Amino acid sequence: MEDNEIYVLKASGERVQFSLDKLRSSLRRSGADEKLINSIIDVVRDELYQGISTKEIYNRAFALLKRKKSIFASKYKLKKAIYELGPTGFPFERFIGALLQYSGYEVKIGKLMKGACVTHEVDVIARKNSDYIIAECKFHSDEARKCDVKIPLYIDSRFRDILSYQKIDPPTEGWVVTNTSFTRDATEYGTCAGLYLLSWDHPKGDSLKERIDRLGLYPITVSTLLTQREKQFLLSRDIVLCRQLIKDDFYLDHLGITDKRRENILKEVNMLSNY
Template sequence: MNISNIDIIKSSGEKVKFSLEKLRASLKRSGADEHVVNQILDKVHDELYQGISTKEIYNRAFALLKKNKSHFASKYKLKKAIYELGPTGFPFERFVSAILDYSGYKTEVGTILQGKCVSHEIDVIAHKNSEATLIECKFHSDQGPNCNVKIPLYINSRYLDVKANWTKTSKDKASLTEGWVVTNTRFTQDALEYGNCCGLYLLSWDYPKNNGLKDRIDRLGLYPITVSTLLTQREKQFLLSRSVVLSRELINDKFYLDHLGVSETRKKKILDEISQLCSS
């Protein structure tokens, strides 16, 4: 079978040609070695057919990685794990805040600020070096929608309204220097063009190149609790409700696992998976 002629169906319904190299790159990103990656590619190759969905390919590759080592599978499912932070956007806001905290910022989540015209609830305010950044998070709980130009247009108008009244509302005399829009999906081309033109900083799953959300998460080892392949959905939701958003937070807050009634044997497996993931 010539795999370059295989059409696969994306979650959006779009039909594209299967790329072995894209699958190879995503598998290598999990930390699996060349031998494991090649084994999985061979098995997926044998199961390809015209019109197979990207979800089917992902599920097969995920199952094979999990069979090998669970922390490889955890890293591989990162994008899906971000969607699982939903259905509301609040855990995603906490997640973005945590990434910035580990990057040297001091952050506040869900602050009300008075603009020149109206008041605004700001998802995240980040402080660093006497400068403040206003950050709006646009979370999608499924893979369909991207952020179109209406999003940065709206956020920029809010940013300008707050900026016009900043000197009256700022408590620490920090300068308001930048507005950000962060999404777990992608920006359309016109959204990128508008954001770059008006001076908004745009951060998405894979933008800016080599410094998108996935790159920052991998670089800092800041994986959401939802990447775990060993925690149940109910356990993940319980932890999120207790503001345990990062996997590494569970290492210090392991008493939550006791509260959930997790056995000592299973607790050790969960914590080993997280330790290997965060240090990989």
């Protein structure tokens, strides 16, 4: 059976045609070379069947990458790692704040700002030169859930209320950030209203996944060596980036990690951070 005759089941329940190009692209993003990519594709292709879930395909490719080199597996699991920032949205807010901070912005998280009508709690406030961003972060633990048009509508009204009050020093940009995707209506409204929309796959060329890969700002949850408990401990200490753990590696001492394992973890996060 040809690859283009295989239909796979997405997390949303939608059946879509299997795309070899998408699999190859995601494997390339992990840093794997063409020889390894081709060998993984050969294995996955042999195991395809009608109705196979995208999760099964991901798990197989992930296992093959991890067996070869853990750094490849870590980058490959980026999307899943973003979901692991949950179940609350606060670590995701800190993650977005950290992305902006490492891009040269002065960042504040969860601050109150007065509007003409009411006071608003703003997830992320970021300043750099003349750029003054206020961002609302929408975290979804269910990857099948998208941000619909109600989200930018709501955030646009908050942004306008703040602008109406903050006349002397007004924000220059209103952002809507999500770890999933926007519906078409949400994207169209956001563009029309002048909001900046940032999601896993939007905007093309500067999406969340592309920013992370380009800057080497991977969340701590991409680690294949840290346990879930250890990741949650680090997140509770506001360590959301691999790069932050390099600077604050003393937190590993609190976890009772052996010297050898500590060495391997720091080697992994250094490689992910492009150090």
